[in-house]
Amino acid sequence: xRVLKGLxxxxxxxxxxxxxxxxxxxxGFVGESSRIVFFHVPCAWTASLAFLVAAAYSLAYLIxxxxxxxxxxxxxxxxxxxxxxxxxxxxxxxxxIMWGSYWNWDPRESSFLLLIxxxxxxxxxxxxxxxxxxxxxxAAAYALFAAVLMxxxxxxxxxxxxxxxxxxxINPQGKILMxxxxxxVFFAGLVGFSALFLWMLSLxxxxxxxxxxxxx
Amino acid sequence: VYNIDLTPRRRVAFRFPEGNNAGVGSxxxxxxxxxxxxxxxxxxxxxxxxxxxxxxxEP
Numbered sequence: 361x362r363v364l365k366g367l368x369x370x371x372x373x374x375x376x377x378x379x380x381x382x383x384x385x386x387x388g389f390v391g392e393s394s395r396i397v398f399f400h401v402p403c404a405w406t407a408s409l410a411f412l413v414a415a416a417y418s419l420a421y422l423i424x425x426x427x428x429x430x431x432x433x434x435x436x437x438x439x440x441x442x443x444x445x446x447x448x449x450x451x452x453x454x455x456x457i458m459w460g461s462y463w464n465w466d467p468r469e470s471s472f473l474l475l476i477x478x479x480x481x482x483x484x485x486x487x488x489x490x491x492x493x494x495x496x497x498x499a500a501a502y503a504l505f506a507a508v509l510m511x512x513x514x515x516x517x518x519x520x521x522x523x524x525x526x527x528x529x530i531n532p533q534g535k536i537l538m539x540x541x542x543x544x545v546f547f548a549g550l551v552g553f554s555a556l557f558l559w560m561l562s563l564x565x566x567x568x569x570x571x572x573x574x575x576x
Numbered sequence: 577v578y579n580i581d582l583t584p585r586r587r588v589a590f591r592f593p594e595g596n597n598a599g600v601g602s603x604x605x606x607x608x609x610x611x612x613x614x615x616x617x618x619x620x621x622x623x624x625x626x627x628x629x630x631x632x633x634e635p
Contacts, residue, residue, distance in 0.1 A: 365621075365622070365625065369618045369622075372614055372618070373611070373614065376607070376610050376611065376614055377607070380603060380606070380607040380610070381607075392603050395603075559621065559625075560621065563621065563624055563625060563628060566628050566632065567624075567628060570628065570631050570632065
């Protein structure tokens with residue numbers, strides 16, 4: 361496992377180098393700004409993945425009442441928020457370059473901000489309940505409620521409205537409009553960020569388990 | 577609505593429009609910042625992993 365973690369470091373270093381040096385800049389973007397897609401989209405993808413993991417573990421907690429499931433769900437939401445904020449910040453930088461303003465009230469910007477508020481409320485909710493069992497139950501129920509809204513905010517709302525946002529990978533033509541180097545680096549980024557998330561999820565869950573063990 | 581795809585075009589110099597984003601310099605600068613951020617993150621995660629393993633081994 362240690363070797364795999366080391367390899368992930370090498371993989372991400374290679375990915376970062378490739379993202380800056382291999383693909384040519386894309387059509388319709390100012391200068392080299394299209395390279396932000398290699399970091400921005402994987403962050404948004406990883407945030408969605410994290411919120412789905414949180415929903416799965418929340419459901420598992422409600423069925424089995426195992427506190428470890430609650431630890432993983434809470435860790436997944438924290439990490440999902442981290443990746444969502446990075447996606448929002450990188451998106452704002454891109455918006456400044458392409459559209460002249462950090463914030464344009466674009467449907468995708470707004471829906472992602474709502475997503476951050478939605479899951480930010482999960483953390484406030486957890487902090488508001490003292491009893492650990494009750495906290496885990498309420499948080500799990502809320503995570504499932506948020507998971508119903510999440511696909512609408514990430515995948516549906518921005519697609520049914522007019523948007524400044526560049527075409528997404530899942531576009532109306534049903535084609536991935538990228539040349540081979542861009543496609544390779546892009547999907548390598550998705551894999552790398554997902555692996556990084558899993559490692560961080562494992563660390564945060566283990567830390568939560570230790571905190572719980574020490575508090576008993 | 578912008579209709580943009582990610583097919584390549586010829587390589588151009590990394591230059592923002594005049595007066596826009598004056599604080600950002602070059603591709604090399606951005607790559608260096610990325611390497612530092614990634615290096616720092618991995619060092620932190622590696623150290624955290626090791627410390628957690630030590631704590632988990634404690635009775």
